[in-house]
Amino acid sequence: MSIKLAARVQQVTPSMTLAISAKAKAMKAKGLDVCSFSAGEPDFDTPEHIRTATKQALDSGKTRYGPAAGEPRLRDAIATKLQTDNQLPYKGENIIVTNGGKHSLYALMMTTIERGDEVLIPAPYWVSYPEMVKLAGGTPVVMSTTPESGYKITPEQLQQAITPNTKFLIFNSPSNPTGMVYSPDEVRALAAVVIANDIWVIADEIYEKILYDGAQHLSMGAVSDAMFERTIVSNGFAKAYAMTGWRLGYLAGPVELIQAANTLQSQSTSNVCTFAQYGAISALESSQDCVETMRQAFAKRRTAIVNLVNSIPGLSCITPNGAFYVFINISKTGLNSLDFCTRLLNDKHVAAVPGIAFGADGGIRVSYATDMATIERGMERINDFVQQL
Numbered sequence: 001m002s003i004k005l006a007a008r009v010q011q012v013t014p015s016m017t018l019a020i021s022a023k024a025k026a027m028k029a030k031g032l033d034v035c036s037f038s039a040g041e042p043d044f045d046t047p048e049h050i051r052t053a054t055k056q057a058l059d060s061g062k063t064r065y066g067p068a069a070g071e072p073r074l075r076d077a078i079a080t081k082l083q084t085d086n087q088l089p090y091k092g093e094n095i096i097v098t099n100g101g102k103h104s105l106y107a108l109m110m111t112t113i114e115r116g117d118e119v120l121i122p123a124p125y126w127v128s129y130p131e132m133v134k135l136a137g138g139t140p141v142v143m144s145t146t147p148e149s150g151y152k153i154t155p156e157q158l159q160q161a162i163t164p165n166t167k168f169l170i171f172n173s174p175s176n177p178t179g180m181v182y183s184p185d186e187v188r189a190l191a192a193v194v195i196a197n198d199i200w201v202i203a204d205e206i207y208e209k210i211l212y213d214g215a216q217h218l219s220m221g222a223v224s225d226a227m228f229e230r231t232i233v234s235n236g237f238a239k240a241y242a243m244t245g246w247r248l249g250y251l252a253g254p255v256e257l258i259q260a261a262n263t264l265q266s267q268s269t270s271n272v273c274t275f276a277q278y279g280a281i282s283a284l285e286s287s288q289d290c291v292e293t294m295r296q297a298f299a300k301r302r303t304a305i306v307n308l309v310n311s312i313p314g315l316s317c318i319t320p321n322g323a324f325y326v327f328i329n330i331s332k333t334g335l336n337s338l339d340f341c342t343r344l345l346n347d348k349h350v351a352a353v354p355g356i357a358f359g360a361d362g363g364i365r366v367s368y369a370t371d372m373a374t375i376e377r378g379m380e381r382i383n384d385f386v387q388q389l
Contacts, residue, residue, distance in 0.1 A: 012131045016357035017365075020341065024351035035378030037366040038351040040176060040325065042242040044297075046279075047290040050241060053282035057275040066274045068266040069258065070097025070250070074277045077284045078250050086205075086219040088228065088252065096258045096265065097272050097280075101206045101236030101249035106132050108202065108232060108251055111260040113138040117167040119202075122153045123359035124327060126176045126204070130359070138167070142359050147318055147329055151178040155189045162197045169199060171220055174207040177358045177365035178327040179302075179320020181211065184218040191223040194230065201231045206249075207323040209240040209291050212299050215321035232257065239323075240291050241283045248272060248280045298324045301368040301375055308379040309366075314386050324369040327355070331362040333389055340364060348381040 017038060024036040045051075069075065075092040082088040098104040105128070113119065113136035121129050123142045130140035143161050145151045158169065171190070173182040182190070194201055201220050208217045221231030236249030251261060265271075302319075305326055309317045314333050317326045330340050337354035341364055344350050355363035368375055 008135055008137075011134055015127055017127055017353050020345070020351050020353055023345065027345075027349065032349055034345075034349045034351060035374050035381060036351040037368070037370065037378060038353050040239070040323075040367050040369065041244045042239065042294060042324070042369045043371060044242040044294050046242050046246070047283075049286050049290075050243070050279045050282050054275055054279035057278035062275045062278055064274060066271040066277070068271050069262045070095065070272060071274070071277045071281070074281050074284075077281050078252070081284050082233065082252055086208075086233075087222040088219055088233065090252050093255050094252050094258055096251050096261045097277060098236075098249045098251060098261075098265070099269055099272055100247040101204070101234055101238060102128060103247070103269075104234045104236065104249040104251040105129075105202070105204065106135075107261040107264055108234065108253075108257070109133060109136040109138070111257065111264055112136075113167065116165055118163060118165040120158070120161050120166060120169045121359075122170070122172075124151060124175070124177050124355060124363065124365075125170070125359050126172060127357045129170050129172075139165075141166075144359070147316075150318060151175065151180045151327065152182060152186065153190070155193045158190055158193045159197070162193075162199065166197070166199050168202050169194060170202045170204065172204040173217070174210060174215075174320075174322025176207065176323055177325050177353070177355075178318070179323040179325045180318070181215045181217065181321040184216055187218045187220055188223050191220055191227045194220075195224075195226050199230070201227075203231055203233045205233060205235045206239050208235070210295055210298060210324060211322045212302060213319075213321055217322070237280050237283055240294075242294065243279070243283070246273075246276050246279065248276060298368065301370075301372060302326075304372060305366065305368045305375050305379065308375070308383075312379075312383045312386055314389075315382075324367055326366050326368065327358075327360070327363045328352075328366055329363050330355075333386060335389070337361050337364050344382065344385050348385045350378050350381045350385070352382075 021039040075095040079090045115137040117138040119133045133140040221228040232253035237243040341354045353365040
């Protein structure tokens with residue numbers, strides 16, 4: 001006898017990035033030489049001082065239940081970080097610690113979105129945004145961009161997409177999957193439209209520390225007091241501190257939202273792993289040299305991979321200003337993104353993510369959060385694959 005599944009979960013698409021990453025790992029386990037560019041995961045170990053602080057927390061008995069919203073010291077440290085780094089005047093009471101950045105976004109949507117609410121999502125977008133909106137009963141409204149626009153939306157495009165049902169704009173800069181970064185002037189121009197139309201912004205800033213070529217990250221909530229009042233920030237420790245498996249994220253917003261998210265968390269996950277939170281405190285309160293060391297390594301890889309992509313006839317990419325992805329335009333190959341990636345993995349043992357997962361079928365996402373030898377070997381195989389088409 002089969003169980004009847006809820007309609008809400010049947011309309012959700014499984015994460016294609018995780019699926020392809022899993023297939024690549026399975027192929028590796030069979031002894032195949034796979035070049036994996038699929039996962040958005042730094043290849044560095046978590047910095048030693050963060051691991052040490054966590055071990056000390058374990059040894060000192062930080063192994064019991066904690067407050068559902070997070071350890072007070074960590075919430076205060078996050079608030080201080082947001083004040084200092086981002087000019088966002090949050091306090092500890094405005095913060096909830098979540099089981100990863102992804103979970104912070106899920107908690108936000110489940111506590112704010114109702115049936116009929118529209119959420120504006122620029123594409124290419126991170127794969128989970130529209131699925132979370134649908135799970136919460138809302139309607140994702142996709143705003144497409146092109147390589148010619150730098151994969152960025154314009155104020156005019158935003159204005160045209162807004163309806164009386166619009167509740168949120170999801171704003172992800174630096175972007176996954178394109179690596180594009182909105183300049184401070186571009187952020188201010190979009191903020192003006194947001195304020196004029198009295199909507200809210202979900203600012204996903206998980207890649208804020210990974211910037212290149214002098215690119216500046218301006219938190220949209222820092223544009224003005226009026227903008228701060230209608231911005232909710234999602235962030236975490238995974239990307240900047242190579243802490244992907246730790247599942248440590250946070251949400252910053254109005255106290256009533258944080259209290260609601262706390263209620264939801266108290267009935268679903270309880271607190272985030274207690275001793276892991278002491279590693280996060282160390283990440284924020286210690287030297288940030290480790291972040292810069294990793295950023296410099298990503299910068300070298302970015303230069304190499306962009307040059308390699310653009311040397312392949314039939315492929316092209318824009319130089320990203322942040323994160324650790326390139327979004328490669330494959331439209332001249334005549335293949336859709338799923339066929340391209342499926343054949344590339346089967347024929348050449350190279351794992352990349354189809355652009356269709358990000359709402360942009362004309363491209364594929366390649367992560368350069370891997371070593372230079374893998375980048376060079378993988379790009380050579382991609383070149384061979386394209387030339388054989």
